[in-house]
Amino acid sequence: MYDDNPTIKGLSKVIDETKQGQVFGENVLVEEIDKKKFYIESYGCAMNFADSEIVASILHKVGYTATREMEEADLILINTCSIREKAEATVRKRLRVFSKVKLKKKGSLIGVLGCMAERLKVKFLEEEKLVDLVVGPDSYRDLPNLIAGAEGGEKGVNVFLSREETYADISPMRLMSNGVNALISIMRGCDNMCSFCVVPYTRGRERSRNVYTIIAEAQDLFDKGFREVTLLGQNVDSYKWENPETKEVVSFAELLVLVANVNPLLRVRFSTSHPKDITDDVLYAIRDHHNICKYIHLPIQSGNSRILAKMNRTYDRPWYEEKVKRIYEVIPDCAISSDIITGFCSETEEEHQDTLDIIKWAKYSLCYMFFYSERPGTLAAKKYEDDVPLEVKKRRLQEVVDLHRLEGFEINAKDEGKVFEVLIEGNSKKSDDYFKGKTSQFKTVIFEKKGDYKPGDYVNVLIETSNNATLKGRIV
Ligand code: SAH
Ligand code: SF4
Ligand code: F3S
Numbered sequence: 001m002y003d004d005n006p007t008i009k010g011l012s013k014v015i016d017e018t019k020q021g022q023v024f025g026e027n028v029l030v031e032e033i034d035k036k037k038f039y040i041e042s043y044g045c046a047m048n049f050a051d052s053e054i055v056a057s058i059l060h061k062v063g064y065t066a067t068r069e070m071e072e073a074d075l076i077l078i079n080t081c082s083i084r085e086k087a088e089a090t091v092r093k094r095l096r097v098f099s100k101v102k103l104k105k106k107g108s109l110i111g112v113l114g115c116m117a118e119r120l121k122v123k124f125l126e127e128e129k130l131v132d133l134v135v136g137p138d139s140y141r142d143l144p145n146l147i148a149g150a151e152g153g154e155k156g157v158n159v160f161l162s163r164e165e166t167y168a169d170i171s172p173m174r175l176m177s178n179g180v181n182a183l184i185s186i187m188r189g190c191d192n193m194c195s196f197c198v199v200p201y202t203r204g205r206e207r208s209r210n211v212y213t214i215i216a217e218a219q220d221l222f223d224k225g226f227r228e229v230t231l232l233g234q235n236v237d238s239y240k241w242e243n244p245e246t247k248e249v250v251s252f253a254e255l256l257v258l259v260a261n262v263n264p265l266l267r268v269r270f271s272t273s274h275p276k277d278i279t280d281d282v283l284y285a286i287r288d289h290h291n292i293c294k295y296i297h298l299p300i301q302s303g304n305s306r307i308l309a310k311m312n313r314t315y316d317r318p319w320y321e322e323k324v325k326r327i328y329e330v331i332p333d334c335a336i337s338s339d340i341i342t343g344f345c346s347e348t349e350e351e352h353q354d355t356l357d358i359i360k361w362a363k364y365s366l367c368y369m370f371f372y373s374e375r376p377g378t379l380a381a382k383k384y385e386d387d388v389p390l391e392v393k394k395r396r397l398q399e400v401v402d403l404h405r406l407e408g409f410e411i412n413a414k415d416e417g418k419v420f421e422v423l424i425e426g427n428s429k430k431s432d433d434y435f436k437g438k439t440s441q442f443k444t445v446i447f448e449k450k451g452d453y454k455p456g457d458y459v460n461v462l463i464e465t466s467n468n469a470t471l472k473g474r475i476v
Helices: 014-020 046-061 085-104 115-120 123-127 140-151 199-203 211-223 252-260 280-288 305-310 317-330 349-362 379-383 390-413
Strands: 036-042 064-066 075-080 109-114 133-135 156-158 181-185 228-232 240-242 249-251 267-271 295-297 335-342 366-371 419-427 434-438 444-448 458-466 470-475
Touching: 036 046, 046 064, 046 075, 046 109, 046 140, 046 181, 046 228, 075 085, 075 115, 085 109, 085 115, 109 115, 109 140, 115 123, 115 133, 115 199, 133 140, 140 156, 181 211, 211 228, 211 252, 228 252, 249 252, 252 267, 252 280, 280 317, 305 317, 317 349, 335 349, 335 390, 349 390, 366 390, 390 458, 419 444, 444 458
Parallel strands: 036 064, 036 075, 075 109, 109 133, 133 156, 181 228, 228 267, 295 335, 335 366, 444 470
Antiparallel strands: 240 249, 419 434, 419 458, 434 444, 458 470
16 A cells, blocks of 8 residues: 555545446436546546536536547646655556547547646646646636637646635535545645645645535535535644634634534544644634544654654654654544655664654554655755665665554554444455445445445444455444
């Protein structure tokens, strides 16, 4: 699970998910047959997936319908990620495939969206001759104009980064949905300056979305049968929306409670929390609301304070440990997950040992692990030498992965014999006789079907066995 960015933030299954999830490709209305079609693939973090749903909505309004077959698309879009070199290489590879398709279908267009579009700007058009559109994350409203221009043979570029745009009024078209879980963007951009990270450059300044539109979106999803929403931002704890009329300010903890109050049957998740910003009020909101999930993604990046300072994370190891202790103190049954980077500039063998040590200490239920990939333009690229050899970065990563795997068996074994409330998400991958679902702690549970239960229902499951990745049990 390294090199690329898997799971919810994930790259690896994206193409499949995009194909599975076409909500409107299936039931094309007769009058829609003549409509123009778009095909979209998404890479990178959950925010990019949420953005693709905004793009789908914007295109739908101007008469496009979605297709899962790129060969029949008039417009092929790729929503890109720049977080690591490998992510960009994946996009380039996909562009080779799209180019072949475009050459076969006269008049079709290729558009590059997202973070890589923002990072490379007009250079993209020079490097990739068959690309027609380059559109950054804050410019999706301009897509219809840019497409019209491109149809007339004019290449279109808009990479303007806004201080206000939150797409608050756009109701996203749920492209990748199982009808149970949905993503809601609550903010955009990032004002932190982690030295390794390209996001502040590709997504611009942090801004929070109007609270009323967030609640309305959650309510609408609930009414449509969804039972879980994930509130998204690069640093959700610094969510802060000021009502322009009353000047009243809504914090993240308050927003969580407002969304939880939409309905007790709607589960609320959020990602990502920054260790420096998560407050006790957020922990109390989780503790006091059954439907706010007992799961916090709290990336540490490195277990060593000198490296953390160099990464400009603005906390050190003792501060992080205090946060973790506080979480377990307020919410004893909370699960915590993390992101780890190995081989950051000048990291020594002992400092790497500190990262292994924090993995043992923190009892992470999940870990997303990467080796450091220098990104042009970042503080680290400007200030520090990328001096840990690739094979050392990879070896350290393997050690982190192996350790976390081992720990995972132990951590999950502790759930055996306990009963968890599980939200059913669908059939298990291996057998239609089994359901898969999640606990509040974001652990996947597999269990045999029984009664009339269906996806979106809650069931109590007694955990009987486990491994490092899943729990297995039976409905009780
Ligand atoms: N906003 C989130 C992270 C977003 S990026 C946060 O602050 O935690 C997701 C993860 O990618 C990061 O947590 C980090 O572990 C990893 N990452 C970011 N830049 C990277 C780089 N240059 N090389 C390797 N991994 C990186
Ligand atoms: Fe990147 Fe740091 Fe912002 Fe996360 S908080 S997006 S790692 S700059
Ligand atoms: Fe990638 Fe951009 Fe997200 S760089 S991780 S898609 S914010």
